[in-house]
Amino acid sequence: MEKRRLYMDYSATTPVKKEVLDAMMPYLTDYFGNASSFHTFGREAKNALDKAREQVANLVNAKPSEIYFTAGGTESDNWALEGVAFAHREKGNHIITSKIEHHGILHTCEYLEKHHGFEVTYLDVDSEGKVSLEQLEAAIKDNTILISIMFANNEIGTVQPIAEIAKIAKKHKVLFHTDAVQAAGNIPIDVKELDVDLMSMSSHKIYGPKGIGALYIKTGTKLHTFVHGGAQERRRRAGTENIPSIVGYGKAAEIAKSNMENHVKNLTELRAKLINQILEKIPYTRVNGSLDDRLPGNVNFSFEFIEGEGILLLLDMLGIAASSGSACTSGSLDPSHVLMAIGLPHEIAHGSLRLTIGDFTTEDDIDYIIEHLPAVIERLRSMSPLYDQAMKNK
Ligand SMILES: Cc1ncc(COP(=O)(O)O)c(C=O)c1O
Numbered sequence: 001m002e003k004r005r006l007y008m009d010y011s012a013t014t015p016v017k018k019e020v021l022d023a024m025m026p027y028l029t030d031y032f033g034n035a036s037s038f039h040t041f042g043r044e045a046k047n048a049l050d051k052a053r054e055q056v057a058n059l060v061n062a063k064p065s066e067i068y069f070t071a072g073g074t075e076s077d078n079w080a081l082e083g084v085a086f087a088h089r090e091k092g093n094h095i096i097t098s099k100i101e102h103h104g105i106l107h108t109c110e111y112l113e114k115h116h117g118f119e120v121t122y123l124d125v126d127s128e129g130k131v132s133l134e135q136l137e138a139a140i141k142d143n144t145i146l147i148s149i150m151f152a153n154n155e156i157g158t159v160q161p162i163a164e165i166a167k168i169a170k171k172h173k174v175l176f177h178t179d180a181v182q183a184a185g186n187i188p189i190d191v192k193e194l195d196v197d198l199m200s201m202s203s204h205k206i207y208g209p210k211g212i213g214a215l216y217i218k219t220g221t222k223l224h225t226f227v228h229g230g231a232q233e234r235r236r237r238a239g240t241e242n243i244p245s246i247v248g249y250g251k252a253a254e255i256a257k258s259n260m261e262n263h264v265k266n267l268t269e270l271r272a273k274l275i276n277q278i279l280e281k282i283p284y285t286r287v288n289g290s291l292d293d294r295l296p297g298n299v300n301f302s303f304e305f306i307e308g309e310g311i312l313l314l315l316d317m318l319g320i321a322a323s324s325g326s327a328c329t330s331g332s333l334d335p336s337h338v339l340m341a342i343g344l345p346h347e348i349a350h351g352s353l354r355l356t357i358g359d360f361t362t363e364d365d366i367d368y369i370i371e372h373l374p375a376v377i378e379r380l381r382s383m384s385p386l387y388d389q390a391m392k393n394k
């Protein structure tokens with residue numbers, strides 16, 4: 001029997017859709033011009049760039065002139081924080097963020113604290129992973145220049161009350177940035193309605209190529225340049241544009257927009273089946289993150305008495321690709337900072353499994369994992385001294 005290849009790690013990255021690849025290909029060969037050139041080849045590239053900017057803008061209801069292409073979510077996060085920090089330091093040096101942000105935010109905050117004299121407040125989150133609006137408002141001071149709270153968490157899928165956070169930021173005249181890398185293209189977003197000032201996005205989480213993303217910068221928002229050089233991206237982000245990837249991102253954004261309703265509905269149904277069946281079949285299991293405000297494709301379990309690494313290994317032998325915590329932390333033995341922040345004890349945080357599903361996930365895939373996961377957990381528990389102890393003490 002051929003070994004199954006079942007991908008359940010869509011939050012780490014997604015495959016490029018065929019239509020996206022088809023849109024990109026001509027821009028690698030026939031239409032390879034530099035968008036800054038005045039000749040026909042340059043104009044072809046420039047037209048493609050303009051079109052992609054419209055497609056990405058349209059995904060989140062921004063104006064095309066408010067979309068700046070970057071090399072991905074991490075660069076957008078770095079730019080937003082450093083750009084605002086350096087442009088507004090006369091007003092103040094205080095930034096507010098949360099403890100469960102991606103390292104693209106957390107490590108940039110640490111850098112600003114350590115090397116540039118900024119002060120950062122890291123807000124706690126509750127057991128579902130939500131920030132408290134009261135705590136947020138109480139943390140704002142006269143010298144606060146920026147609030148950066150992620151739209152949706154990459155590990156536990158919790159979606160934050162973004163509109164309410166934006167309202168508080170506005171009330172206190174503080175800029176608001178949100179890392180929407182997991183959200184933009186996976187759930188509906190309207191930057192005008194939400195009233196955010198800056199928003200990070202990435203292509204490879206929505207079936208576009210890797211290494212390309214965007215920063216939404218609301219018209220009139222002051223921030224420093226991050227990548228210095230040529231006059232590209234209206235002099236705000238230098239470097240010859242990666243036209244094939246930008247075209248791919250544009251196409252992926254267009255598809256995500258037109259497919260949004262279906263995408264959310266299908267994934268939410270598959271997710272519900274997966275969560276319900278696993279909770280029913282496997283005892284001593286909990287779901288991490290909010291059940292109501294959650295990315296449609298995210299499932300995150302903690303199985304008591306065992307280690308996530310063991311689960312991943314046995315699942316991989318069954319052909320199932322999953323993750324424990326997040327792509328970047330699963331290589332380390334430290335428990336995820338997100339699971340610790342929602343208050344999971346060390347040993348339970350270690351036994352966590354993230355299954356993230358996407359547009360190519362079928363009901364048959366869900367059935368396959370529901371069929372095999374219980375035996376995997378049972379096998380690991382049968383080897384666990386902790387489980388043995390717990391059963392004896394019952
Ligand atoms: C919430 C969040 N922010 C930022 C990033 C980084 O994006 P990129 O991989 O495009 O640099 C990721 C990707 O894992 C993410 O999940």
Ligand code: FES
Nearest residue numbers: 102103326328329
């Ligand atoms: S670097 Fe921490 S989750 Fe990716």
